[in-house]
Each structure stands twice: as C-alpha cells, then as structure tokens.
Amino acid sequence: MAKFIAKRVALGLITLFLLSVLVFFMANVLPGNVGRRVLGPFASPQAVAALNHQLGTDQPLVTQYVDQMKGYLKGDMGTTVATRQPVSDVLWPALWRSAKLAILAFIIVVPLSILGGVYAALHEGSLRDRVITVGGLSAAAVPDFVWAVVLLIVFSLGLGLLPSTAAFPDGSGVLTQVKYLLLPAFCLVFVLFGYIARMARAGTIESLDADYTRTAVIKGLPQRAVLRRHVLRNSLLPTIAVIATQVGYLMGGLVVIELIFNYQGIGQMIFRAATQKDFPSLEAAVLVVGVVFLVSTLIADILYSVLNPRVRLGGAES
C-alpha cells in the first residue's frame, strides 16, 4: 500500500514539474516581450526595459523559472501588475469562492446522478434507460454558458424566482449565499449529471452481472438488501474517479459561468489576468488550478485502491 501511494505521489510530482514548466512557457515565452505586452505599443523603450527589470523578465529564462518556483515554495506568488497587490491576496479568496460553488453543485448532482445511473441500470435497455443516458450526455455536451442563459431567462427573467447574479452581498448568511449560487450550481448539475450517471450505470450493470450478486439472490436475500449491500457498494467505485476528474473543471474551468453570474471565482480571475496581461496572477492561478486537479486525482486514486484492493494488487496497471 505504502509503495503504491509513494509511486503515485512520485508520478504526480513529475507531472506537477512538467505543468509548472508548461505554464511558465505560456506566460513568459509565448507573449514575447512581457513588458511590451503589458505597456502596449506606444510605451517608451526605457519604460518597457524598466518594467521588465522590475518583473524580472529581463533575466535568463532558467533563472526566472527557478526564482519563481523558489518564491512559490515560500508562499510568495509575486504582485499583480494592475493593482500591485500580492497575488495571494486575490487568489485564495477567489479559490474559496469557486470551492463554495463546486461544493453546492456536488451536493446536488452527486446523489441525483447516482440515483439516475442506478435507476437506468436496473432498467437497462428500456426507454427510461435511453432517456437518462442519451439525455444526460446531451445535456453534458451543451456548453455551460448555454445552460446559464437558458436558466437565467427561465428562472430569473421569466419566473423571477432567483437572482440573476451570484455575487451575494458581503456578510450574507449561508442560506442567502445558497440562493445566489443556485442558478450557477444548476448549470453545473446539467453539465455533470451525464458523466456521473453514466459511470454509476456502468458500475451497477457490471455488479448486477457479477457472481456475488447471483449468489446473494440465490441464497434468498431480498432484492432491496442485494442492491444496498452488494450492488450499490461496487457500482459507486468508478463514480469516485469521475467526480475527482471533474474537480479540475469545477475549480478553474468555470470561466464562463463565473463571468455570466458575475462571480469572482478563480476562473474569472484567470480570464481577467489573461486579457489584462497580468502574467504573475495568471501563472499563479493556473498553477494552483493544476495542483488542485492533480491532488484530487491523487486522492481519488488512493481512495479507489483502499476501497478496491484489486487495483493496488495489479490489474489496473495497463
């Protein structure tokens, strides 16, 4: 077990290193002269050189990369170009806001989609099954901003039930926050339902066919008990993996939803940093998103192997 975890962590660290190089490349090499990109075509060469010196972008690339990673390890992410605040002052609150939205979405979508998936599996091949699987996947394929505008038109403009923004007033209570976050969360429910339901369905079908289920049925266990004790437990395994891979999308991929609902999450922070050419913020935020994704897949891997010994004893290594 320890060996398995050590191997996964080592692989994760290698991926993290590559990711940091990749992000560094995109933020510092692709734009060419960073100072020029920030100040625009009409700034004097002296001003550009001064900014480059101040940002450290006149140093050799390797030095820049090493300095930056040293700073990150000490918790120093540099300062934003526009307001000269420390990047971490903007980044952590934004990450927390994104997390709140993600948690609310998960609370709604996970039970719903597992129920849907198990229900579809129990009626495999029927019309109900097709509606859930094809409907779920179609809903997932539709861009999130399409769901956002449709929900806005129906629930905010049409029925007047929910606010059209997710930016709840400062200091509002949990229930008020939930009310403001409900519309964006439901966009995510539409996007995620299909994926999770499909995995839950596949897992359930597999365990319905398994020998242990047949044994349980033959020894006369009531259907409800068979489902709860034998089928559900095994069908939830693959679901964990999907949920983990979606954490990356929820924590950073929500640029569009956060923009439409005017929610200052990390997705919007990244988008703003990219369009304003605020490279220190951009790099730090993108790297954090990558780390969140890598850590959540790592946790899922470990959880999966704890729950299912077959994985760590080989078999899944292919």
Place this chain on the structure above:
Amino acid sequence: MSAGATPPSALPVEDVAVALGGPPRDDARLARKERLRVLLHSKSFIAGAIIVGFWIVCAIFGRSLVLQDPFASNPIDSLQAPSADNWFGTDRLGRDVFSRVIVGSRDILVIAFSATVLGTVLGTALGLVTGYFRGFVDDALSRIIEAILALPVVLVAIMALVALGPSNVTIIIVVGLVFAPIIARTVRAAVLSERELEYVSAARLRNERTPYILFAEILPNVMGPVIVEFTVRLGYAVFIVATLSFLGVGVQPPSPDWGLQVFEHYGLISGGYWWPVLFPAAAIASLVIGVNLIADGLTQAFER
C-alpha cells in the same frame, strides 16, 4: 496469399475466403456493410445526421436561404421582439436574429471541423508512433499529456489565444494542438493491442519499412476508434469554439457566430431582451447534441 484458392461453388464466396484466411478485403467489406446496417438502424445516428445536415446546408448556402441581410444594421429597429417580419426579433443593432442564426452556422462549423481534423491527424500520428515504439518517448509523452490534461482545455486555449491574438486560423491551430494529445492517447491504446498481432509480425518479417507498417498496416485496423474519437472530439470542438467566441477571444465581430451573438447580448437578459440570446444559444445546443448523437450511433456501430 490467396492465389489458387478456387472456392467450391456450394458455399458463398465471402465465407470461403474468410474460412481460408483469404483476402482480408472481403472480410473488411462485410464488416463495413454490417456497420452501415447498424448505423442506418440507429435512431440516434439518424436524428444527429438530420440536425447536423441541416446546419451544414445552412453553412453552405447561408445568405441565399434568408430573406434579410444578416449584416444590415438598422438602429431604429433595434431589439424588436419576435414578429412576423423578424421571426426571432432583432438584435441591439437592429439586425435580423433569424438570418444571423442561419448564416452563423458557417464559422463555427468550419473552425470546429478544421480544428478536429488537425487534432485527429496529429494525434493519430502521435498515437501510432508512441504506441508502436513504447519506451522512453512513450513515457515522456504520456507525462506531458498528463500535465496538459491537468488544466481545463478552455483555460489552455484562452491563454494561447490571448498570447497569440485571436483569428480564425489561430483558433483552429490552438484547438487542434490541444486535442492532439487527447486523441493520441486513444489511438495509442488501440495500437498497443494491435502491435502484438500476427499481421504486424508478418510485416516486420517481410522487412517492411516502419512507416509502411504504421500507416499501411496498423492504421487501417485502428480506424474504428479514430473515427469514433473524431466525432466525439468534434462535439467538444463546437463546445470550445462557442465558448471562446462567447469570451470574446474567438470569432470576431461582425461575424454572426452564435457564441459571439450570445456574448454581445447576454447582458441584456435582465432587461427582458431574451430573443437575441436564446435563439443562438439554442442553435449551439442543437448542433452539439446533433454531433453527439452521431458519435453515439458510430460508437454502437464500431464497438460490437
């Protein structure tokens, strides 16, 4: 290989050829026929083909299908509700939303299709090479692919487009490059099992050159997964191109692109102007769902 094998007349030609391990072409033709039969009986494939076909017709004929000029702005008639004259109403510049939705299918279809073709060609080549050679190149590439996939595709595309400046060609290249490693992973998995088969060893023993083995021997046998992956990716490409346009870093004005139309008008929803947003949004949804229904049908046909 099959020279001299004259089939006894009692049996159908195809069966004998297959039984004798004869020309694989007959085998392949049979499989193709069977796949086509499955496809034409798949309700999701037919439904998807009709939807996507409709938008392709709109993209090709565009202007000649609509009565009003999709680019003619008319400020006096801006933001008029749907009526007999303007079925989908008018947008903030007084342009007819209906004709803009019909004509707007062109950019997204062309860009998404080209990007997917680019990604599939690159990804297939990459997957063939890494899956066939294994070893260090394969390991290194797998790690890099994993690092890229740790970021949401949309984020990578935004960063690249902001750095390079938006144009239709840049979108195609960026989305194609982002897709390539993802497609490579699928192709690699298929190649891993193919390379162990006898026909590959046979080709190696015949002293065929490696590119020949890769592209003439293995490639035709992994076309199934490649085609399925292509359609699935096409759906994602439409998704991403629409999203980029919505963010203002994709297709640029005055194009009647759907994502751009939603971008230009979503701020007006709270003012009660839902029509310049809802109709292009519905068009995006229908196109993505259509492509996914086709992918669903193809998956059924190739995976039995």
